[in-house]
Amino acid sequence: MSTTRTNPFESITIPNGVTIIPFSSHSEVGYAPETEDGIERDRLGIKTIQLREHNTDYAKTNLHGEPFARPSVLGPSKKKKKSKRTGPTGIWYEDWEDNPHKVGNGGASYPSDLSDVDRVRRATSDFRRGDQWPVDPILGNTFDKFQKFIGTIGYSPAANEFAMDDDSDDGLGSDPQDAPEDSSSALWRFCHNPAKAIKIFFSSYMDQAGLIYDAKACINLPKLVHFYLDYLKRTYALRPRPLEDALRWLDDVEEQLSLQVQLAQAVQNGVGPDLEAMFEQYPDMMMLSEFNPVAPNEQESQSKGTGRAGDADDEEEEWKGIPQNEEEWKGIQRDAIRMETDSIPVASEAEPEAPSSGWGNSFQGTNAWSNVSDSASAASPWDTPTTEATWGSSTASGGWGDATDSELADTNAWSTPAPKTSFMRWVDCPTALPLTHTPGVVETSMREVIDIIPPTGKTAAKNPLATEPNADAVEADLESKLYRIVMRPWNDLVAPDVHRFSKGLVVSQNVAFPDKWEGARPHHIGHHDITILQDKETAKVWEKCKGMRVSATWTQMARNSDFEETTKKRKKSKRQERFWYLARSSATFVSYYTISEE
Structure with a gap:
């Protein structure tokens, strides 16, 4: 019996234009990710054949360069429970x-x-x-x-x-x-x-x-x-x-x-509005700073350069009417209060109607007319009983007659300003924060919620209310009682900016951060994370919203010592970062927020 084997392909006639590739020279071709006609083909242009799928089939390769299971931004998804419904529910x-x-x-x-x-x-x-x-x-x-x-x-x-x-x-x-x-x-x-x-x-x-x-x-x-x-x-x-x-x-x-x-x-509730009132950073003042008007000389040059006619004197008078700093803005508020209170309405037999706007209107939960300094509040006749014979007086006699407590409450209910909110309700005790800290950098930007840190519960090593309040002790006391929310910059939609009322060292977004600096660490806008303070109930909502974004005005709580000039050598604080608070929010965004590429 012969053991010689012959090649069965030797007798095959190879058609013209066809080349037989030896197996040793063969290279595999896979799936074409994209095709011109949208039909699934391999890399040789041959249509693929769809096979029946079994329940146990799963992808063995990462063909498209995508993760096999992209984790949810909000954490692992919850498995849906098997339905126990036995019939139509109508939903x-x-x-x-x-x-x-x-x-x-x-x-x-x-x-x-x-x-x-x-x-x-x-x-x-x-x-x-x-x-x-x-x-x-x-x-x-x-x-x-x-x-x-x-x-x-x-x-x-x-x-x-x-x-x-x-x-x-x-x-x-x-x-x-x-x-x-x-x-x-x-x-x-x-x-x-x-x-x-x-x-x-x-x-x-x-x-x-x-x-x-x-x-x-x-x-x-x-x-x-x-x-x-x-x-x-x-x-x-x-x-x-x-x-x-x-x-x-x-x-x-x-x-x-x-x-x-x-x-x-x-974002409209919690600690932020109370800190805003404590530091007298009023919403109206913050909104004014956003307009950033052009100086008169710049307006004149722009008018001449563009060929538009303009009266420089009128422009200068208009510029003088705009407050240039925080103190001028507070003065305008005090003058407005005095102007309103000097013309006290004359009492009549009819019960006065509550005004639909004006003194009683509040902005973000805080009465706009009551956000004044202590001196201005003391001068206001709405809050302070007088000894003159006026129609709302609780100590005067004569005039309209002695008012009882109940009558006084009914008569003045419409004109009494809304009570000021107090930051002390969040820390359960008086705080030296207004004595040790002051508003610093004021930034407008979009930021992402990345972490929520619970209170430490530790007692400060030094008494925050000592004869000379200590900034380290005050911040340690805040850490022990309030939640801290870490916010990361998100510059995909709008570039961050700082207000002209901002104080403190700021490094521009496109400038490299310095290796050395004097005093407190500068704030690198668009790069540095910030930590805002929040109460427990509000922090629970923030906890569920990790990965989501907030567009807001953020105010830094800088230390007074950051702006002091002294020849004495101060002991360098271990804490270089400063706490912030959310002053005013404008929008919230989901974590997957995407815009078209146009």
């Missing part, structure tokens, strides 16, 4: 969770030879025609906005890099089937990066369109979009991996949209 999303096979066409996959864009269009049409579509027409209209944004119906307002113009919603435009399938197509972009579309729509787009203020939309729309993306995944309208990443982002969306409302309320 659409609960019924959909119990019967996912009834959503859309029941879960039948779409042909793989179609492009991603065509499969998504078919899947979207079937999804909207499902038997269990929500009855609420408002939710349907809101979902239409999402569809226009991603380009599944009509021409999307986001036709170029998810643009955020929602004016053209009249239903006119080209047929979606005729939309170009290139880089300018919003639907093409959604198919290749659904996670980015989700982040843009549920942050900057909703903010600009006003949907962020619709409580029902913030609750129901993420749930509906979650079912929509899950339907695209189950029917293989798109590749599973990009959709899984988008679904994980939706988990953050559902949680943070509700937290954003709570955070917006928390």
Whole structure:
């Protein structure tokens, strides 16, 4: 028996133009991440064949260079408990969770030879025609906005890099089937990066369109979009991996949209307003500093340079009317109080009506007219009983008659200023903070919540209320009783800036931080973290909002010694950083906030 083996391929005739590659020279080719027509192919251009998927299948390779499981910004997601419902509940999303096979066409996959864009269009049409579509027409209209944004119906307002113009919603435009399938197509972009579309729509787009203020939309729309993306995944309208990443982002969306409302309320409360009143950093004064008017000589030069006619004398008179510093602004407030109180209204038999505006109006919970110095408060007849025969006097006789306590309370109820808030309620005792500290750097910026530090509970080594109050002891006392919230700069939207009333050393954002300095450490805007003080209840809300962002005016509590000039050698403090407080908030942002690249 012969043991000689022959090569079976020797007798094969090789067609013209075909080259047989030896196995030793063969190199594997993998999956092409992107194709021109959107159809899945390998790197040789050959269409891939979709195999049946088993329940135990999972990705063995990191094909797209993405993490296998992106952790949530707010921590690990909670596992959903298995539903114990035995029948329809009347709540659409609960019924959909119990019967996912009834959503859309029941879960039948779409042909793989179609492009991603065509499969998504078919899947979207079937999804909207499902038997269990929500009855609420408002939710349907809101979902239409999402569809226009991603380009599944009509021409999307986001036709170029998810643009955020929602004016053209009249239903006119080209047929979606005729939309170009290139880089300018919003639907093409959604198919290749659904996670980015989700982040843009549920942050900057909703903010600009006003949907962020619709409580029902913030609750129901993420749930509906979650079912929509899950339907695209189950029917293989798109590749599973990009959709899984988008679904994980939706988990953050559902949680943070509700937290954003709570955070917006928390930033207006707590320790900040009381510290603002203690240091007499009034909101009106802070708003004035934002305008930063141009000096008269600059106005004149600008007028001449641009050819505009302008009266320099009038401009100078207008400039003189603007307070130039903090003391001038406080003087204006005192004059306003004296002007109002000098013209006390004459009493009449009719009961005076409460004014709708003026003295009694408050700003952020603090009476604007009562935020004055002690000397001004002492001069005000609203707070101090007099010995003259006036209609509201509690000690005078004659005139309108002696007023009893109850009559006095009823008569003066409309004119009594709102009581001042007190910082002592947060520390449960008097504090020497106004004697040892003063407002320092005043920064306007956006910052991210990164950490919440609970009180230490330790007693200060030195008595904060000693004959000569010690700044170290005062700060140690604050650490022992208040929560500290660490805020990191977030400069993606607006560059940070400082007010012209700011005091202290500041290093510009684009300048390198120095290696050495004298006295307190300079503040590097746009780079340094800050630590603000907050009470327990408000800190609980901040704890849930880690990773979210706040746009606000932040005021540093600098030490008085930071600005003292003395020839004596002072003992250098171990603490170089200073505490801050939130003076005034303007906006809150979710952690996934994303804008278009336009």
